[in-house]
Amino acid sequence: MFRLDADLKVYVHRDAVDFRKSITGLSALVEQALGLDPFARAVYVFRNRRADRIKLLMWERNGFWLMLKRLEADRFIWPREAAVLELTVEQLHWLLEGIDLAAIRKHPARHYARVS
Numbered sequence: 001m002f003r004l005d006a007d008l009k010v011y012v013h014r015d016a017v018d019f020r021k022s023i024t025g026l027s028a029l030v031e032q033a034l035g036l037d038p039f040a041r042a043v044y045v046f047r048n049r050r051a052d053r054i055k056l057l058m059w060e061r062n063g064f065w066l067m068l069k070r071l072e073a074d075r076f077i078w079p080r081e082a083a084v085l086e087l088t089v090e091q092l093h094w095l096l097e098g099i100d101l102a103a104i105r106k107h108p109a110r111h112y113a114r115v116s
Contacts, residue, residue, distance in 0.1 A: 003093075008058075009042040010087040012095075014080060016049040023064045026057045034084050038064075045092065051075040054096070074098060 013034060021029065026046060027038040038044070044057040052075055056067040077100040079085050091101055 004089045006089050008089055010092045012045045012085040017046045019048045023066050051078055
């Protein structure tokens with residue numbers, strides 16, 4: 001399995017897209033529907049209607065990467081909170097592994113002024 005740099009931004013498109021779209025169509029969707037820059041240091045994540053396929057679009061230095069993952073028997077559990085959801089790279093890997101992001105809750109961050 002590949003690993004993405006931890007400092008990348010990850011943007012998830014909430015709605016299903018036509019998977020006949022390739023790099024040009026998805027780049028236009030990033031610009032027009034999401035209002036984001038397809039050349040930014042980010043990964044854009046899309047799914048098909050049945051949620052059994054996922055595409056990742058990413059610009060790297062001199063060209064686009066387009067990655068596809070197809071599940072044979074399962075479905076991706078897709079987050080539905082916002083029109084454009086920003087995730088961490090770690091959360092993207094969880095999504096690719098089939099983990100329901102809505103069910104995961106971290107401990108809250110604690111900030112203290114002194115030790116005792």
